[in-house]
Amino acid sequence: MNQKLIHVLSIALVAGYGMFVVWIYAVAPRDLGQVTTKARETVENITTKGQIVVGTYEVDPQKFAQALADFRAENYVAARDGFLRADPERRDAKTQFYIAYTYYRQGWGRVYNDDELFKKGLAEVDKVTEIDRDFKSDDPDLKLRSPAELKNEFEEGLRLTASDFNPLKLARERK
Numbered sequence: 001m002n003q004k005l006i007h008v009l010s011i012a013l014v015a016g017y018g019m020f021v022v023w024i025y026a027v028a029p030r031d032l033g034q035v036t037t038k039a040r041e042t043v044e045n046i047t048t049k050g051q052i053v054v055g056t057y058e059v060d061p062q063k064f065a066q067a068l069a070d071f072r073a074e075n076y077v078a079a080r081d082g083f084l085r086a087d088p089e090r091r092d093a094k095t096q097f098y099i100a101y102t103y104y105r106q107g108w109g110r111v112y113n114d115d116e117l118f119k120k121g122l123a124e125v126d127k128v129t130e131i132d133r134d135f136k137s138d139d140p141d142l143k144l145r146s147p148a149e150l151k152n153e154f155e156e157g158l159r160l161t162a163s164d165f166n167p168l169k170l171a172r173e174r175k
Contacts, residue, residue, distance in 0.1 A: 044088075059095055060086045071098060072141070076106040093132035100124035100150055101142065113157040122154040 029038050067082025080102040087095040103121030107114035128135055128147045137145045144150045 057091060059092045076102040093128050093135040096124060096128045096131060097135060097137055100128060104150060104153060115158055118154050118157045125151045
């Protein structure tokens with residue numbers, strides 16, 4: 001074999017081994033079973049970053065469909081987790097809008113709203129407007145179709161007014 005080729009292969013082998021050692025320290029698997037899980041997560045992360053660089057990034061339709069089914073079943077925590085897995089880079093306005101809506105639906109109450117969830121939802125709505133200022137939902141089941149409407153609901157829910165003490169408030173409906 002050519003001496004130069006042996007040198008290049010040796011350097012590549014040492015560099016590859018060094019990267020493997022650094023990767024093991026970085027992901028810190030607790031046992032051998034976790035090594036495959038961590039490796040799969042790393043490959044998915046690298047693939048997603050590559051799709052962004054190339055411009056072919058899109059939401060995983062299967063994970064999105066499952067998250068939407070959880071949303072419709074009113075399992076908002078699972079839906080939020082599913083939407084985050086469907087759009088790991090948080091670049092799709094529709095997915096981010098659904099994430100914000102899960103905070104609204106979970107935090108809404110007839111007597112009072114969960115301020116912590118409403119604050120998180122408000123932050124998520126801001127991400128939607130950063131991605132797409134003119135976003136409008138095409139879902140007929142949602143009563144709030146735009147980020148501005150949802151943001152208004154969050155802000156009204158966080159504000160303490162005299163109408164909060166109105167007993168007729170118990171008859172209001174969730175949007």
